[in-house]
Structure formats: C-alpha cells, structure tokens
Amino acid sequence: MRKKVLLIIILLPALLLAQAEKKQDIWAPFKSFVGKWEGKGEGMPGISKAMKDFQFIMNGKYLLLKGKSIYEPQEKNPKGEVHEDWGFFSYDQFRKKFVLRQFHIEGFIIHYALENIPEDGKTFVFISEQIENAPPGWGAKVTYKFMDADTINEQFDLATSEKGFDCYIVNVLKRKK
16 A cells, blocks of 8 residues: 555656646747738838738647738739748657748748747747758748737748848738737
C-alpha cells in the first residue's frame, strides 16, 4: 500500500505537468490574424486593392490564408493585373517552428519559416527556405506587423542572388467588421 501511495506521489506532478503542456495552445500568437482584411497596396507592380482572409482549418491544425490583390492599370501594365495566393501556416513539431507554404497564381511556391515568436505579439517575420519555380539564389521575406488590433502592415521583400532583400510591395490592411 505504501509503495502505491509513494508511486502516486512521485508520478502525480509529472502527469499534471504533461496535461498542462497538452493544453498549451501553440496557435495563440496567431489568433489575432483570424478574419477578413481589406486595404491598399503599393510597390513594384503598382497600386492595388488588397484582400486577405485568415481562418483556422482542419480542426485548428492549420491557418489558411487566401489573398487577392487587384492592381490598377499603369504605364508598365496598361491592363492591370490580379494576383492571388494561398498560404498554409503549420507547426513543425520536430523543428519547433512555424512554417508557411505560400502558393502564388504565377506558379511560385514559397516555403518560409518563422524564426521566433515575437515577444510583443506584433511582428511576424517569415524568411524563405526554398522557392519553387524561381531562379537559383532567390529569396523572399514576408513581414506581418500589427499596428493595432485591426490594422496589419504586410511587407513582401524579394532578394536575388546578386543582392539582398528589396521591398516589392507593402499592404496596409484593416479588419472588416
């Protein structure tokens, strides 16, 4: 009887700790993304109307991003253009990192990793680990910065093999009510 009680006393803290770890919501830092967003973009391809929709899917295992930007006609592109991309945020348990796989209508697929969860919960920087269908040596970086609970600055940077990152586009998005 004493052995059973002693065993329970020894194992109880470990069991409680394991249960507490299971309940920890790894997605908590990303909850502020959820919703529909609209705004304007400006950058290399011109001026755009930007729309983003973030939602958790598959029992909360993934965060899905659907994006669309409509670029106004301009001298370099008299017809304008429509850009679409879908992104899937996931958590790589072995690397203990959040990753983003973004599929672009132009055929690019960018695999990003988030180095660190921001302490302030405001600035998320994803840096590419691989880009499919792009020239060798190219890189990409996407930064989401919460200006407040209902405003995100999204910046997309590109790097070629010859030089570092340059800003390609900045979107300022407001949460739709």
